[in-house]
Each structure stands twice: as C-alpha cells, then as structure tokens.
Amino acid sequence: MAPGGSTYKEVLESHSTVTDYDIAMTKADTNLTPAKTTAGLGGKKGISSPNGVHELLECPVCTSLMYPPIYQCPSGHTLCSNCKSRVHNCCPTCRHELGDIRCLALEKVAESLELPCRYQSLGCHDIFPYYSKLKHEQQCRFHPYNCPYAGFECSVTGDIPTLVEHLKGDHKVDMHDGCTFNHRYVKSNPQEVENATWMLTVFNCFGKQFCLHFEAFQLGTAPVYMAFLRFMGDDNEAKKFSYSLEVGGNSRKLIWQGVPRSIRDSHRKVRDSQDGLIIQRNLALYFSGGDRQELKLRVTGRIWKESELWKDNGC
Structure with missing residues (x-):
C-alpha cells in the first residue's frame, strides 16, 4: 500500500478466488554517438556529428541540445532560448549581457547534421536530421513507458516486460490471466472516500497486459466512482481491443463499452477525460443495497479483440 493510504477492501471473484486489496489515497540516456547506418525514416544525407560540433550544440546551462533560436553573447558564447530567461539575460560563461543576438551560423551547421535516436540502445536504429530528431523521439515506439501505478507518483520507466516485473515486485500488484473479471469494491464508510484509488489490477489477455483502475473523486461538486x-x-x-464494464443492483444496471487507453496517456489524463464508467455516489450506494450506508459495488467486465467480435457475430 502506498504511504499515507487508507485500507479498504477489493474482492476479486474471477476464477473462484477471493483476494483482499488495499487502497491508496491519490496525491495529486542520451547516447548521441553517430551510428554508421543509412538514414532511417525521414532521414537525409548530411554531415555526421563529430564530438566537437556536438559539444558546441550542447547548452552550457541545461546541457541539452540547442534548437533555434540559439542565442550568443558579444563574446560568442551560446545557450538555448529556454535558459536565456533562467540566467536573467546574463551570459553564464563571461557574465556579459546577452541581448537578442542569434547564432545563425550554429543554427545553420545543425541543419546539416544527422544524429541517431536517443533510444538507440533500446532498439531504434534510425538516424534523423538534427531538427527532426526531437519530434521523432516524442513519438518513437521505443520510448520508455511510465509506470502505470496510480496510488502515488512513481518515476520508474521502461519497456512493458520491465514494468510488469516492477508492478509485481515493487507495487505488489496482482496479475490475473483471463479476459473477464468480477470485482467487488467494499468500503464501510464511503463518505470518507473523497480522492482514493483502489490498488491496480493487471490482466494478461491475448498475450497483452491491461490495467484496471477504480477510484473515487469529486467531479465538480459531485462525488463519483469511476472504473476504466x-x-x-x-x-x-x-x-485493436475493446472492453465493457457493468455495474448494477436492485434490478438496475449501468454498462460502459469503449476502447482501452494506452498507458502513454497518464492515469490522470484518462480520469479527467471521463473516458470510462462513471457512477454517481448516490447511485453506487443504491446499487449496494441495504441501508445505503456501506459501499458494496460489484463491477464486471470483459476484454475482446474486434476480430473476435466479428467471429461471434458470424462475420
């Protein structure tokens, strides 16, 4: 359980098993040695990046590669536009006032360079023109993923197998095989749950992994529960996948059907977009039955491939 969390129960009933879970309160590499390969997608013929030129393109303040506009002081020292305001327009090397002098020569030299993707060591072997490299890296399929655990901020990144092991070993997340699930979320006093995240559950389905989230938070002024x-x-x-979620009781039910969001989208982004099953607290307590003072919410779900749905429909 995350530090500072409160303990609630989540009962997993898939495969005839019962498991207790905790709930946590929500709180709110670069290797640029040029590869001796042909230019990859979007690449073009250009000058390789010798160490001297590469060093000239490193900002002396943040040490990142500089992109236009690149500024210089009267003595010729350069730095990136982001750091220009950080140093209060004073050259960090000679302390002269920077002004607004552009280093057009260095910007021009950068145009003719080609560099490998920073994720070369993770499997991306393409090289790109200097000014295309940054955009590619933002979309590169070898870009490490952020840890999807939502109980607290986790800075771990990596590929999917690395994150699966991290979730099991460090966050003690339960892994379940199968494409259907049946959960009961239990809380003796739901009025205490204002911003809470039930512990993540991961399902292995179709050889892939899916993260089931369930939490309570304020949507405007209304307290709600959300599963996605x-x-x-x-x-x-x-x-390529779809999923459905169903919750109900007292001869009523709500059904949500959608497409799972990639973990490239943060947990908070998905939650704030309301892209999932949302249950108003009063309705959740109605579904729970009894005196409506205790949360006993059952959520069932299924994951499928679109191709499997076509088969089921005889297509």
Missing part, C-alpha cells in the same frame, strides 16, 4: 481500463502498449495497438 488502460492498455500496456501504444495507442495504435490499444485500438
């Missing part, structure tokens, strides 16, 4: 699924992979893969 995230896919451990990129968005283009996530779109």
Whole structure:
C-alpha cells in the first residue's frame, strides 16, 4: 500500500478466488554517438556529428541540445532560448549581457547534421536530421513507458516486460490471466472516500497486459466512482481491443463499452477525460443495497479483440 493510504477492501471473484486489496489515497540516456547506418525514416544525407560540433550544440546551462533560436553573447558564447530567461539575460560563461543576438551560423551547421535516436540502445536504429530528431523521439515506439501505478507518483520507466516485473515486485500488484473479471469494491464508510484509488489490477489477455483502475473523486461538486481500463502498449495497438464494464443492483444496471487507453496517456489524463464508467455516489450506494450506508459495488467486465467480435457475430 502506498504511504499515507487508507485500507479498504477489493474482492476479486474471477476464477473462484477471493483476494483482499488495499487502497491508496491519490496525491495529486542520451547516447548521441553517430551510428554508421543509412538514414532511417525521414532521414537525409548530411554531415555526421563529430564530438566537437556536438559539444558546441550542447547548452552550457541545461546541457541539452540547442534548437533555434540559439542565442550568443558579444563574446560568442551560446545557450538555448529556454535558459536565456533562467540566467536573467546574463551570459553564464563571461557574465556579459546577452541581448537578442542569434547564432545563425550554429543554427545553420545543425541543419546539416544527422544524429541517431536517443533510444538507440533500446532498439531504434534510425538516424534523423538534427531538427527532426526531437519530434521523432516524442513519438518513437521505443520510448520508455511510465509506470502505470496510480496510488502515488512513481518515476520508474521502461519497456512493458520491465514494468510488469516492477508492478509485481515493487507495487505488489496482482496479475490475473483471463479476459473477464468480477470485482467487488467494499468500503464501510464511503463518505470518507473523497480522492482514493483502489490498488491496480493487471490482466494478461491475448498475450497483452491491461490495467484496471477504480477510484473515487469529486467531479465538480459531485462525488463519483469511476472504473476504466488502460492498455500496456501504444495507442495504435490499444485500438485493436475493446472492453465493457457493468455495474448494477436492485434490478438496475449501468454498462460502459469503449476502447482501452494506452498507458502513454497518464492515469490522470484518462480520469479527467471521463473516458470510462462513471457512477454517481448516490447511485453506487443504491446499487449496494441495504441501508445505503456501506459501499458494496460489484463491477464486471470483459476484454475482446474486434476480430473476435466479428467471429461471434458470424462475420
């Protein structure tokens, strides 16, 4: 359980097993040695990056590569536009006033360079023109994923197998095989739950991993519960799957059907977009039955491939 969390129960009933879970309160590499390969997608013929030129393109303040506008002081020392305001327009090397002098020569030299993707060691072997490299890296399929655990901020990144082991070993997340699930979320006093995240559950389905989230929070002035699924992979893969969630009681039910969001989208982004099953607290307590003072909410769900749905429909 995350530090500072409060203990609630989540009962997993899939595969005839019963498991207790905790709930946590929500709180709110660069290797640029040029590769001796042909230019990859979007690449073009250019000058490779010798160490001297590469060092000239490193900002002396943040040590990141500089992109236009690149500024220089009267003595010729350069720095990036982001750091220009951070140093209060004073050259960090000679202390002269920077002004607004552009280093057009260095910007021009950068145009002719090609550099490998920073994720070369993770499997991306393409090289790119200097000014295309940054955009590629933001979308590179080898870009490490952030840990999808939502109980507290976790800075761990890595590929999917690394994160699966991290979730099991460090967050003690339960892993379950199968494409259907049946959960009961229990809380003796739901009025205490204002911003809370039930412990993440991961399902192995179709050889992929899916993260089931369930939490309570304020939507405007209304207290709500929300359940949604995230896919451990990129968005283009996530779109190959669909899922449904169902909650009910007292001869009523709500059904949600959608496409799982990639873990490239943060947990908070998905939650704030309301892309999932949302249950008003009063309705959740109505579904719970009894005196409506205790939360006993049953959520069932299923994951499928679109191709499997077509087969089921005889297509």
